[in-house]
Amino acid sequence: MGESLVIASGKGGVGKTSVSINLAVALAQLGKKVTILDADIEMANVELRLRLDGAGVSLHDVLAGKANIMEAIYDGPGGLKVVPCGTSLEGLRSADQSRLGDVLRELLEKAETDLLIIDAPAGLGASLSALAVAQEMLLVVNPEIASVADAMKVKATYEELDGHLLGVVVNRVTYDEEDLKIEEIEALLEADVIAVVPEDREIKKAASYREPLVLVKPYSDAAKAITKLARDISDNKYGPAEGHKEDIVSRLLSGLFGRKKG
Template sequence: MTIASGKGGVGKTTLTSNLGVALASYGEDVTLLDADVTTANLELTLGMEGQPVTLNNVLSGDADIKEAIYEGPGGVKVIPAGLSLSSFRKIKIDLLEEVVESLLSETDMLLIDAPAGLEEDALTAIDVADELILVTTPEIPSISDALKTRIVANRFGVDILGVVINRDRSDKTLLTPKEIEIILKTPIIAKIPEDPDISRSAAYSIPYVLKNIKSPTYNSIMQLAADIIGKNYIPVTTDKKGFISKLIEGITGKRENTVMNEE
């Protein structure tokens, strides 16, 4: 399954990592593959940068794919794209299909984090997919680029499971879910609320769903994972403040108390 978006910066990589961890929590054997060989980010959000063998090495013919598989947080397996420019210059992106085929027999679920846009590497990541989830935000530019990606996926014969609206919020200037479905001609399968703790968790390299377990965003991601594999999910009672926010407040509070005590 490929997670794709027409536009960069919509939260596709963060969704991929958290959806993978959510699926693994249901007992699925999940492998995350970062197919963004030019601007790899998946390994950064998971705190796994600097691995010795990566997808770039595999696509360069310098390593076997099994050498590039690592244990990630929350029970997922991770194949980082790598940040090495020397390997990037040698890669053959058309080898990705062979890599994907070999991985499918080794895991229950393979989630491919596709590059944004419609360059060769992005098109290849879409073409090798059997299914695709389209990620977008409710802004018009993001929807416009998502439409282009949907058209390409249709031409490749890829089954589009649906659209995930990320950073969903109440704003009259944004497109409504109904309008997005009409434009993209694709059903919406999840709405992920705007949540500052998502970007904070990525900055701390902690998957959101491992720490923020009493939030609407957690419920949305866990529900999406359950829907994909046909499981029943009972939403947890939500808390107004997420884990990262509480952590920051706790640190700030301790510092303030220390200053006051010193005074």
């Protein structure tokens, strides 16, 4: 069974999906078997950024019971495997979100992957199933108080679920006077900042090309920061998640949906 890493944020607009995609590709470029799954059931866009929109079977179909998870895996750029969520309103209406935890566990058991990266929806409520399944979490914030304050809630919830916080990525850093300092962010979150990704105009360009930044502009400042993070993770610099073996999905879903999963 592969390892799992959820990439989460307390609010939208912090660049979480960009970090998720580029980190996943960077790890794949290092020789890891990496699968990225878009768990943002309502506002998915990983497939749009990777030219996989309209690919066919999606996570929506799996959650609706119309397909199995292995049918929803596609080849992405740089050796990456991708599970698109689906973007149609019809797919969203038919998706049974309470099945997400079971589907993620099945993917981890059956897919030939070293690492499953789960791009979680922004915020707390919608991301709970993804947080519960993942062995480790990477928290993405911007250097502003509102972003960090919302991230504190996500971190606290994940720790209640016995998850291991790999670290914090501070994204879109401009080094303006108004930005929170790294040490201030670490103090507020009581966690280590393990990557600082600067604001980089090349990110928007890559997004417009619908290509990962680490492939089209690998020597840009943001790409270099993410590639360094990938190397550190690959080298196990931050240590494995210890003791996170308890199946907490059933307990969580019981609270969310009023019934326990078998």
